[in-house]
Amino acid sequence: DKSNTLGEFAVNIDETFFKNNTFSVSYVNAKTFILMLANEKPLNFTDGSVVALENVLRNCNKKEFHHIYPQSYLKSLGVNNKLINSLANICIISRGPNNSLSGEKPSLYKTQMPSDTQKLKEIMNHALCPEDIFHDNFNKFLEERLELLVNKANNLMLNN
Numbered sequence: 333d334k335s336n337t338l339g340e341f342a343v344n345i346d347e348t349f350f351k352n353n354t355f356s357v358s359y360v361n362a363k364t365f366i367l368m369l370a371n372e373k374p375l376n377f378t379d380g381s382v383v384a385l386e387n388v389l390r391n392c393n394k395k396e397f398h399h400i401y402p403q404s405y406l407k408s409l410g411v412n413n414k415l416i417n418s419l420a421n422i423c424i425i426s427r428g429p430n431n432s433l434s435g436e437k438p439s440l441y442k443t444q445m446p447s448d449t450q451k452l453k454e455i456m457n458h459a460l461c462p463e464d465i466f467h468d469n470f471n472k473f474l475e476e477r478l479e480l481l482v483n484k485a486n487n488l489m490l491n492n
Contacts (some may be wrong), residue, residue, distance in 0.1 A: 345485040347478040350420040355397065365419045366397075368460075368485060375458045378429040378444050380451050388424055398425045398433065400461060400477075401470050405437045411470060420477050423459040438473075442466045460484055 353361045366389070374383045377398070388396040399406075399421050406416045415421070425433075433441040446452055456463045462476035 343489055345482055345489070347482055349485070350478055350481045351415070351418050351474070353419050354414060354417050355419050355422045357397075362419065365422070366424070368481075368488065369422075369424050371488075372458050372460055372484075374424040375455045376425050376429045377433060377441070377455060377459075378425075380446050380455050383424055383426050385424075388426075396424060396427060398423050398429075400459075400465060401438060401473060402433075402435050404435045406470060409470065415474075420474055420481060423461060425459075437468050438466045439468045 355362050370385050370389060376383055400423055401421055403416050432444060453463050460480050465473050
């Protein structure tokens with residue numbers, strides 16, 4: 333019957349969490365990030381179908397995760413590996429669509445995505461991505477995505 337302060341601590345997630353943490357399914361921060369993304373009920377980029385999360389979460393296979401700005405494209409621009417593989421550049425999609433989009437810069441893989449503007453917007457929203465990632469400007473994308481991720485994480489902490 334004594335009072336305690338368990339759980340009474342300040343938590344603040346900022347851009348550095350998503351920018352400086354490297355994505356690896358064995359890291360706790362990445363697992364927490366995966367759950368945050370899964371909470372949004374992600375849709376496959378190629379057809380807008382619902383991602384079968386039971387497979388993604390059970391197996392936690394790296395093939396179920398997608399570099400929004402592909403590794404090979406960013407390496408050709410001289411972006412460092414840590415930023416390429418940061419949480420901020422990852423989303424959940426199924427293995428098949430991931431393989432079909434692999435290596436293409438966003439403006440090119442957009443052609444494999446639904447042409448319906450509303451469906452495209454829905455896919456991006458469910459991935460916690462800016463609606464327009466197809467400008468091939470990684471810095472602009474990163475800035476916009478970090479804002480979305482930080483807002484989502486902080487909202488989840490405040491509401492739970």
